[in-house]
Amino acid sequence: MSYIVRIVDLHKYYYLGGEALHVLKGLNLEIFEGDFVALMGPSGSGKSTLLNILGCLDRLSDGKYELSEVDVSHMADDELSEVRSRYLGFIFQSYNLLPQYTVVENIEVPLLYQNIKLNEITKQRCLALADMVGLGSRLDHRPFQLSGGQQQRVAIARALVNDPHVILADEPTGNLDTKTSVEIMTMLRKLNQAGKTIIMVTHENDIAEWARRVIRLRDGVIESDIRND
């Protein structure tokens, strides 16, 4: 097995009005392809900051980050957005769907970012994904016509459309009730069993139990790293 994520002595500073805020303090971490990691820790411990760096949405200040054995630490913005749209899928707590787009159109969005021309093949792929997440009968609905759980399922389908190497999820069930959370976690577990690497931030123990591995951050350092399986 190979590492899909490898970070070495990673530091992150935010600069606010001349003050440096040291948020991530020398993290070392390796994640194997096919793993399912829950990132936990108190509010402000740096979970989202780490996830954003792993998702190439933000840059590290010091250290090294290799994604699929490619050093992305010093890539330019356009290279990073290329990496994001080719290799990564994102799921957010607030779904982040485009309100004016239908279910199918929302699933197509990452293809547009890659300048892939929409055609019958891409359409069929999006329809199949909508079907897979149980929205085959809601294809023309817009987000406001869907429940929270349904919107998150659209977001999962959207995260899969580019066949990503890694799925990054920040509190994916944070806005959902218990029953719907179980549906969403069941779906993520199936994706993981099918081989997708998943890195998920959560502050809920019963959600973290779905992961294979639980990494706890505290005050910008890794406090513990435990396998569930």
Ligand SMILES: Nc1ncnc2c1ncn2[C@@H]1O[C@H](COP(=O)(O)OP(=O)(O)O)[C@@H](O)[C@H]1O
């Ligand atoms: N863009 C930013 N600019 C300045 N400080 C930030 C920024 N994002 C996060 N922080 C600070 O970094 C620390 C960690 O934040 P975050 O990663 O969001 O924590 P968590 O997700 O664990 O709650 C917090 O003290 C937060 O205020």
Ligand SMILES: [Mg+2]
């Ligand atoms: Mg957060």
